Amino acid sequence: KQEVTQIPAALSVPEGENLVLNCSFTDSAIYNLQWFRQDPGKGLTSLLLIQSSQREQTSGRLNASLDKSSGRSTLYIAASQPGDSATYLCAESGGSYIPTFGRGTSLIVHP
Amino acid sequence: KAGVTQTPRYLIKTRGQQVTLSCSPISGHRSVSWYQQTPGQGLQFLFEYFSETQRNKGNFPGRFSGRQFSNSRSEMNVSTLELGDSALYLCASSLAGSKNIQYFGAGTRLSVL
Numbered sequence: 001k002q003e004v005t006q007i008p009a010a011l012s013v014p015e016g017e018n019l020v021l022n023c024s025f026t027d028s029a030i031y032n033l034q035w036f037r038q039d040p041g042k043g044l045t046s047l048l049l050i051q052s053s054q055r056e057q058t059s060g061r062l063n064a065s066l067d068k069s070s071g072r073s074t075l076y077i078a079a080s081q082p083g084d085s086a087t088y089l090c091a092e093s094g095g096s097y098i099p100t101f102g103r104g105t106s107l108i109v110h111p
Numbered sequence: 112k113a114g115v116t117q118t119p120r121y122l123i124k125t126r127g128q129q130v131t132l133s134c135s136p137i138s139g140h141r142s143v144s145w146y147q148q149t150p151g152q153g154l155q156f157l158f159e160y161f162s163e164t165q166r167n168k169g170n171f172p173g174r175f176s177g178r179q180f181s182n183s184r185s186e187m188n189v190s191t192l193e194l195g196d197s198a199l200y201l202c203a204s205s206l207a208g209s210k211n212i213q214y215f216g217a218g219t220r221l222s223v224l
Contacts, residue, residue: 042217099144
């Protein structure tokens, strides 16, 4: 059974800080990895999708990297804002194409 | 372009009843996946439908079933509800499955009393 672990589970930072969220996975046959944002009581919003052949993807203040050899992905958030407060989840899909989700990192950015 | 629509948003049922949840995917998307999210287990994959066929299935009992119609809309049914079925049920649509970006609906919050 594939496992995805996200560290830290919770994070509280002042506005303006640069952040790194970590995601590790056990699937050696990863096909892609996707980062999501979830606001309380809501569905998930896709942030970035990295294919296994890629090393990183960028969207605005967000940058996600993928290192298959070490089984790790990181989500970098530059110049954090209070509106970034949410839970961030990563999900990896392997050969079975069934996504496995991490438990998420709960982020609070305070003014 | 309209997003993924899930109905109803909230449901309250009692043990032993059955429930049907609905998901309308983004126009043009042929894959619909269903997930259960609970505080204890996190987000778990239920099943995926593609072109009216179940393509993948997670590790859930047979009480959980689904189907997809020719217009790609999908329904999920849970029979003989148990207290532990209380959860946020999310559906996600994509062009062809987890190979592509998945777009999620707002979810249906099911409470079983």
